[in-house]
Each structure stands twice: as structure tokens, then as C-alpha cells.
Amino acid sequence: MTERTAGHEEGETPREDESALLEVENLETHFPITEGWLRRETGRVRAVDGVSFELRPGEAFGLVGESGSGKTTTAHSILRLEAATGGKIRFDGERVTELTGADLRRFRRRVQLVVQDPNDAFNPRMTVGEAVAEPLALHGMDDGDRRRAIVADLLERVGLEAADADRFPHEFSGGQKQRISIARALVCNPDLIVADEPTSALDGRIKSDILALLDELRREFDIAVLCISHDIDVIRRFCDRVGVMYLGKLVEKGVTSEVLESPAHPYTRVLLGSVPSLDPSDREFVRPLTETVPDPADPPSGCRFHTRCPELIPPSDVALSRECWRTIARFRFAVEDGQLPESVAVETDESSVDESTVRVAFDLPSTIPDETVDRAVDDAIRSLSDGDLEAARARLAEAFPTVCERAEPNTGDERERSVRCHRYDSSVEAAPRSWMR
Amino acid sequence: MSDAGDPHRFEEVEWDDLDGSRQLLTPTRAAVLVGLVVVGCVYALETVGIDVTGRTFDRLDWVMLLGTVVLGSVGLVPAVRHRPLLIRLLRRLFARPAHAAGAAFLLGLSLVAVLGSVVLGSPDLAFQHRFHAPYGFTSVNGWHAECLGEITEGEGITRYCDGTAAYPLGTNQRGHPMGHLLVEGARVTLTVLVFTAAFVVPVATVVGIIAGFRGGVVDDLLMSYVDVQLCIPAIVVFFIGYMYWNVSLLLLLVTFGLLSWGGIARLVRSETLQRREDGYVLVARSLGASRSYIAKRHIVPNITNTLVPAIFHLLALLVLVEAGVAFLGFHHIELYSWGSTMQEGLDPHFSGIGLEMHPHEIWWVSTFPAIALTLTLASLKLVGDGVRDALDPRDDH
Numbered sequence: 001m002t003e004r005t006a007g008h009e010e011g012e013t014p015r016e017d018e019s020a021l022l023e024v025e026n027l028e029t030h031f032p033i034t035e036g037w038l039r040r041e042t043g044r045v046r047a048v049d050g051v052s053f054e055l056r057p058g059e060a061f062g063l064v065g066e067s068g069s070g071k072t073t074t075a076h077s078i079l080r081l082e083a084a085t086g087g088k089i090r091f092d093g094e095r096v097t098e099l100t101g102a103d104l105r106r107f108r109r110r111v112q113l114v115v116q117d118p119n120d121a122f123n124p125r126m127t128v129g130e131a132v133a134e135p136l137a138l139h140g141m142d143d144g145d146r147r148r149a150i151v152a153d154l155l156e157r158v159g160l161e162a163a164d165a166d167r168f169p170h171e172f173s174g175g176q177k178q179r180i181s182i183a184r185a186l187v188c189n190p191d192l193i194v195a196d197e198p199t200s201a202l203d204g205r206i207k208s209d210i211l212a213l214l215d216e217l218r219r220e221f222d223i224a225v226l227c228i229s230h231d232i233d234v235i236r237r238f239c240d241r242v243g244v245m246y247l248g249k250l251v252e253k254g255v256t257s258e259v260l261e262s263p264a265h266p267y268t269r270v271l272l273g274s275v276p277s278l279d280p281s282d283r284e285f286v287r288p289l290t291e292t293v294p295d296p297a298d299p300p301s302g303c304r305f306h307t308r309c310p311e312l313i314p315p316s317d318v319a320l321s322r323e324c325w326r327t328i329a330r331f332r333f334a335v336e337d338g339q340l341p342e343s344v345a346v347e348t349d350e351s352s353v354d355e356s357t358v359r360v361a362f363d364l365p366s367t368i369p370d371e372t373v374d375r376a377v378d379d380a381i382r383s384l385s386d387g388d389l390e391a392a393r394a395r396l397a398e399a400f401p402t403v404c405e406r407a408e409p410n411t412g413d414e415r416e417r418s419v420r421c422h423r424y425d426s427s428v429e430a431a432p433r434s435w436m437r
Numbered sequence: 438m439s440d441a442g443d444p445h446r447f448e449e450v451e452w453d454d455l456d457g458s459r460q461l462l463t464p465t466r467a468a469v470l471v472g473l474v475v476v477g478c479v480y481a482l483e484t485v486g487i488d489v490t491g492r493t494f495d496r497l498d499w500v501m502l503l504g505t506v507v508l509g510s511v512g513l514v515p516a517v518r519h520r521p522l523l524i525r526l527l528r529r530l531f532a533r534p535a536h537a538a539g540a541a542f543l544l545g546l547s548l549v550a551v552l553g554s555v556v557l558g559s560p561d562l563a564f565q566h567r568f569h570a571p572y573g574f575t576s577v578n579g580w581h582a583e584c585l586g587e588i589t590e591g592e593g594i595t596r597y598c599d600g601t602a603a604y605p606l607g608t609n610q611r612g613h614p615m616g617h618l619l620v621e622g623a624r625v626t627l628t629v630l631v632f633t634a635a636f637v638v639p640v641a642t643v644v645g646i647i648a649g650f651r652g653g654v655v656d657d658l659l660m661s662y663v664d665v666q667l668c669i670p671a672i673v674v675f676f677i678g679y680m681y682w683n684v685s686l687l688l689l690l691v692t693f694g695l696l697s698w699g700g701i702a703r704l705v706r707s708e709t710l711q712r713r714e715d716g717y718v719l720v721a722r723s724l725g726a727s728r729s730y731i732a733k734r735h736i737v738p739n740i741t742n743t744l745v746p747a748i749f750h751l752l753a754l755l756v757l758v759e760a761g762v763a764f765l766g767f768h769h770i771e772l773y774s775w776g777s778t779m780q781e782g783l784d785p786h787f788s789g790i791g792l793e794m795h796p797h798e799i800w801w802v803s804t805f806p807a808i809a810l811t812l813t814l815a816s817l818k819l820v821g822d823g824v825r826d827a828l829d830p831r832d833d834h
Contacts, residue, residue: 079723080723081719081723108725112724113723115720116716120715120717121717123717123735123738124830125828131717134721135724138724138726138730141450141455150445150447170830170831184720188450189447189452
């Protein structure tokens with residue numbers, strides 16, 4: 001493998017782990033936003049913006065995050081369904097984006113995809129047998145009888161009957177279709193299966209069955225799985241390691257049990273908090289400042305999560321209680337986003353919103369212990385009540401500079417656990433908060 | 438697990454032993470090639486003056502031969518290769534009486550059109566037998582110089598001539614038997630159908646799929662072109678051509694056929710757009726399938742629900758347009774289109790025979806082609822729906 005690798009690496013730093021099956025390094029996939037006939041580029045959607053992780057053979061790695069975080073685009077970039085605009089993807093030591101001819105065909109055989117919705121995973125006009133045999137035919141197995149025999153054997157092994165090969169997809173339930181989907185991914189004997197939300201369209205017991213089947217096959221055939229899900233539960237049950245994505249960035253990654261037991265990044269905590277908990281006192285702690293996910297075409301500067309981060313780092317000269325700071329931060333980013341409650345909506349010209357209404361709407365105390373902060377908030381509220389959103393925005397931004405907005409957090413290089421948050425950066429004077437559940 | 442080395446288990450496949458080379462010469466391509474070579478050879482021989490077929494071909498005949506090659510290789514060869522599929526399809530098509538009747542009519546029409554003139558021959562002009570009534574009916578004696586049937590007496594001096602078995606469907610003003618005219622009309626209709634199916638439909642489908650699949654500038658350009666094309670009235674182009682060149686059926690087919698596929702292309706494009714992000718297309722792409730493979734295996738089979746009725750609608754439309762233009766009199770004088778025959782029967786004064794008669798007195802001249810035309814249009818519509826239903830595995834009846 002080392003000889004094969006050599007040709008593809010010119011002056012790159014030697015990799016830490018030679019046994020990695022898939023390595024993704026600073027992957028970027030941007031989509032241009034174009035305008036007019038000449039397709040002039042007017043902006044870019046940064047769907048994936050610097051994602052790095054690796055998978056060892058037989059390992060299950062989970063990518064978790066809200067919809068729109070770039071999980072699926074990451075998967076599609078790895079499969080070369082979308083063209084990566086930057087970074088490197090190596091499969092078995094070879095640069096995936098540079099594969100051609102027979103090498104590319106081998107890659108396409110060794111990496112298989114299981115798509116999200118079992119209902120559109122199959123061509124309605126092809127029998128299940130044809131669908132499962134399609135990878136074989138596409139990869140050059142011309143012997144139809146052999147294809148049929150392999151498919152019949154495989155269908156039985158994923159829990160269906162050999163006779164099902166002659167039936168059409170619409171005759172099967174969602175769970176059965178997902179089994180067939182897995183059979184189709186398995187038929188080329190791959191080394192890596194990319195499973196995009198393999199269970200999101202299924203319910204309870206069937207979900208467990210499918211996960212168990214996938215897990216069993218993974219262990220039996222030593223297949224690595226890249227599992228994409230928004231469902232923490234799936235990740236917990238299925239993945240050895242996990243990466244948490246937010247707006248195109250991987251904010252935290254590590255061994256699943258560690259990340260889920262003691263999440264370090266505030267976003268991971270928010271994500272875990274979104275799973276209903278029995279103890280209502282937990283809830284307040286993990287709520288994000290605002291609910292709207294920023295537009296990936298215009299992501300926030302610095303740490304991408306700072307506009308919603310409940311653990312936003314305050315300026316060093318501000319001494320406020322955590323609750324109070326969070327209220328003010330929420331106020332600031334709501335104003336910045338223009339996400340104002342109805343009572344304070346300032347679109348109309350004759351608006352004369354009462355200053356106290358604003359305070360009530362944002363839960364702001366009438367006086368704030370810190371004098372500079374108090375003045376800034378007062379000014380902002382006055383601007384707001386005058387209907388001048390811009391001035392309020394500028395005033396607040398100037399009054400509360402935060403490192404989270406200014407600088408992009410670094411991620412530690414340790415392979416086992418990395419967190420992309422300023423609170424874990426020793427050069428920033430802010431200690432991580434402890435996680436209590 | 439047991440029995441290692443079983444070639445029927447996926448984990449035992451030795452992928453490096455499978456070459457995975459693509460077959461360049463598929464049966465379809467071979468058929469196209471052979472067909473083109475044969476037609477080319479005949480054409481070459483005919484142009485240097487060696488008569489191999491015993492008849493002369495005009496330009497339309499060559500176009501029809503090419504069309505037959507296209508239809509035969511793209512339609513017939515795959516149909517024969519996938520016989521079980523074809524049989525299943527036909528069984529489903531013939532399961533409903535209405536669809537079966539339509540299909541049978543079209544089949545009969547094609548047979549009559551191809552074999553009719555061979556079997557019946559081409560009767561000469563027989564003005565002495567003009568306006569004979571169909572068997573069992575009568576026409577006014579004296580319209581024709583020679584009455585073949587019984588002559589019965591009517592009011593005053595009027596005498597009636599009974600129709601005879603010699604002309605079971607009667608004759609027109611030139612003494613042509615109506616049967617012959619119907620067969621000739623069927624030939625014209627089949628020409629329209631073959632030309633449309635062989636040249637117009639593939640263009641529409643391919644353009645629509647390319648536009649939908651590639652998107653971007655290609656899509657913009659193709660769809661702008663289609664927009665422009667939809668704005669050009671085919672009949673104006675036809676009349677311009679009519680003024681400057683010889684009038685021919687080919688001119689009509691080219692102008693109307695090649696200006697009328699825009700609608701289908703748009704339809705195919707929007708359907709392709711909907712399907713290209715579907716899971717099975719993603720999986721096929723991740724397996725390294727080519728665009729043409731995906732179009733052929735995954736896109737086209739899944740848009741038949743809209744594509745097939747639209748194609749049959751276009752076929753019916755062009756048959757009607759041909760009849761309409763011929764009805765107006767802008768047809769080649771030697772081609773007895775149903776439209777022109779109907780016109781002759783409806784306007785006896787115009788036919789220039791100097792007789793005073795009402796159209797209803799020679800009803801058979803216009804009625805039989807009208808019935809044939811109506812049945813053809815209805816059959817096309819029915820078969821379109823039938824084929825659509827037969828292709829959809831979800832629609833069991």
C-alpha cells in the first residue's frame with residue numbers, strides 16, 4: 001500500500017496513521033450562486049467548509065448535526081457525487097479526486113451508498129432483483145445467471161426471500177426496502193458503506209432491526225461505515241466514533257461514548273439537549289440563544305456557532321452573572337439577525353415602541369450591574385424604539401467584542417478527541433463550563 | 438460461513454478477473470449499422486442506374502426507409518431481446534377491450550398500408566364508373582357512363598343505379614374505388630406516423646433529457662431555442678416552402694414535424710429535473726454509471742407516464758394536420774390522403790365534373806375517409822393510454 005500511496009503525495013506531511021481507510025482533510029465543498037446568462041458568480045454556499053476526519057477499516061464513524069449542516073454534502077463529496085472545491089480525500093491512500101479509469105472503477109466498487117429515503121431508493125420500474133444486481137452488471141459481471149444467483153443468496157441473508165427478486169419495490173414496506181438497499185450496497189463486497197440517514201424514514205422497532213443488520217454485516221465482512229444522521233440515538237447505538245457538524249464545520253469529534261457522555265462543545269450540548277430529557281431543569285441550560293440557523297451562504301465570522309452559543313465568551317472587562325450575560329447576548333444576536341418578537345417589530349415608520357416593551361420582550365433587567373454594558377444596552381433600546389435597527393446593531397456590536405466573533409477557534413490535533421471552541425483554547429481566558437446532566 | 442469459493446456468494450467474486458469492458462457493438466447498434474449499410478447500398482445502386490428493387494424511389498421513400506431502420510433497431514431489436522417483458526406488456530395492453538381494439542386497429546392500419554396496394558394493385562382511372570354507390574345503396578344513373586348494377590326507376594325521368602360488388606364501397610369522381618382510396622390514405626397516415634416516431638420523438642426526448650440532466654448553460658440554450666421554435670407557426674413555414682419548392686408530403690412532415698417537438702422536450706425536461714435527484718439515480722451515479730445509462734435505464738422508464746400519452750397525442754395531431762392540409766388542397770396531387778378525398782366528396786362542384794349534385798348524394802366519398810380518420814385518432818389516444826398503463830407496474834388491473 002505504501003508504494004501505491006507514494007505517487008500521490010508530493011511534499012505532504014506524513015500521515016499519522018497508515019492504516020486509515022478513508023482520510024478527509026480540510027474538505028471544502030462550496031456551491032457557487034450564479035446570476036444571469038453568463039453565470040456570473042455572486043456568492044458561494046459554503047456547504048462544507050474545512051472538515052477533517054478519518055475512518056479505519058471496519059470502523060463506524062458517525063456524522064451528526066442539524067439539517068443543513070453539510071453532512072450529506074460531505075458524504076456526496078467523498079463519493080464524488082459533488083465536486084469538492086478544496087481539501088483532500090484519500091481512500092486507501094489514494095487521492096479520490098484524482099482517480100481515473102480502472103482505479104476509479106475500483107473505488108466506485110469498494111465504496112457504496114445507502115440513501116436516506118427507502119421510497120425513492122429504487123427505480124419503480126425495475127424489479128428488486130434487477131436493482132440489487134445493477135452494481136454487479138455495472139461493474140462488468142455479464143453473466144446474468146450468476147448475477148441472479150448472487151442476488152438470491154444475498155436477499156436471503158438480509159432477511160428476505162429469494163423469490164422477492166421478481167417483485168417490484170412498491171410491494172415492500174419501508175423496512176424491507178431498506179434491507180434491499182443494504183443488500184444492493186453489499187453486493188459488490190465493499191470496504192466502505194456511506195449510509196445517509198439509514199433509518200430516518202423508519203420507526204422504532206424497524207429502526208433497531210435495520211441498525212442491528214447493518215452492525216452485524218459490518219462485523220462479519222469488516223466493512224467501515226460512514227453513518228450520517230441527525231439522530232443522536234442512532235449514533236449512540238451504531239458508531240464507534242462521532243463527528244458533530246455545524247454549518248459546514250466539524251465542531252467536535254471523538255469516541256462516541258465520550259462525546260455523548262461528556263460533550264465538550266456548546267453545540268454538542270445543545271444538540272444533546274434537544275433530545276427530550278426527563279428532568280426539566282436541564283432544558284434551560286442547553287437552549288441556544290436563537291433558534292434560526294444562519295445562512296451558509298453568509299456564515300457568521302469567527303466561531304460559526306457564536307451567534308447561538310449559550311456559552312459565548314464575554315469580553316474580559318465585563319463582569320456579569322452568567323444568566324445576565326446570556327440575556328444580553330440573546331438580545332444582541334436577535335437584533336443582529338432581525339429576529340425580533342412581534343411586540344418590538346420595527347418595520348413600520350410610525351413605530352414608537354415603548355422602551356419598557358423592549359425590555360420585557362427580551363427579559364432584560366431595568367439596570368445592569370456593569371455600567372458600560374448598561375449604557376450600551378440603554379442606547380440600543382433607544383435606537384430600537386426609534387425604529388433604527390442599524391444603529392442598535394452597531395452599538396451592541398461595538399460594546400461587546402467577543403473572541404468568539406473575532407477569531408476562528410482552532411482544533412486540537414489529537415486524533416481521539418478534538419473540540420473546536422475558544423473555551424478549550426489555552427490562549428483564551430475562558431474556562432470550559434462543566435457538563436452536568 | 439460454509440462452502441468457501443461458491444461463485445454464487447457476493448463475497449467470493451473475484452473482481453479483478455472480471456474485465457468490466459464495455460461492449461461496443463450492442464445488438465441495437467449492429468441493427469442500425471446493418472440497416473444503414475443496406476439502405477446506403479440500395480441508394481448507391483439506384484443512383485448509378487442499377488435497378489435492384491424493381492421500382493423507383495422518391496425522396497420520401499428514402500426517408501421512410503431510414504425511418505424504418507431507426508424504428509426497427511431502436512424499437513424492435515430491444516423488444517425481441519427482452520421478450521418476456523414484451524409479452525407481459527402486450528398482455529397488459531390487450532387486457533382491456535378498448536385498448537385492445539385501438540391496438541388492433543392500428544395494427545390493421547399498418548398492415549393495410551404496407552400490403553394493401555400490393556394485394557389490391559393500383560386501379561386505373563375509370564371515369565365511366567364514377568360515383569358508383571356502395572353495395573346496397575343507389576346513386577343517380579347518368580352520373581356515370583356505365584352502370585354496373587341494376588337500374589331502378591325513380592320519380593319522373595330519374596333512374597337509379599344500384600351499387601355492386603365490383604365496387605363494394607363505391608367510387609369517387611374519377612372512378613377510383615373507395616377501398617383503394619382508403620388504402621392509399623392509410624399509407625399516407627402510416628408515413629406520418631413512422632416519420633414522427635422515428636425522427637421527431639427521439640429529438641424531443643433527447644433534447645429534453647440533455648437539458649434536464651446537464652442544467653446550466655446547456656439547459657438555458659436548449660430551452661431558449663425551444664421557446665423560439667414554439668413561436669414559429671409551422672403552417673406559415675409550410676406555405677413558404679409550398680411557394681418555392683414542389684409541394685410534397687415530405688415538406689409537410691419536415692415543417693410540421695420538426696417544429697412541433699418543443700412541447701414534449703419541455704415535458705421531458707421537467708420530468709428529468711424531478712428524477713435526477715432521486716435515490717436510485719444517486720446510487721447509480723455513485724456506482725459510476727454513465728449519463729446515457731442513467732437516462733436509458735432510470736430516467737426514460739420513469740417518465741413514460743407523461744411521455745407516452747404525449748407522444749401518441751403528437752402522432753394524432755400530426756395525422757390530423759396532414760389530413761387538414763390535404764383537405765385545404767395543399768397536397769401532392771398523386772397522394773390520395775383521407776383529407777383530400779373527404780374534400781372531394783364534400784365539394785362536388787369544385788371537383789370540376791360539371792354535374793349538379795349535393796354532397797349528401799355522394800355521401801360515401803367523404804364518409805368513409807372521415808370514419809377511417811376518426812378511428813385512427815381514437816385508436817392513437819386509446820393505445821397511448823394503454824401503453825402507459827401497461828408500462829406502469831404499480832397499476833394492476
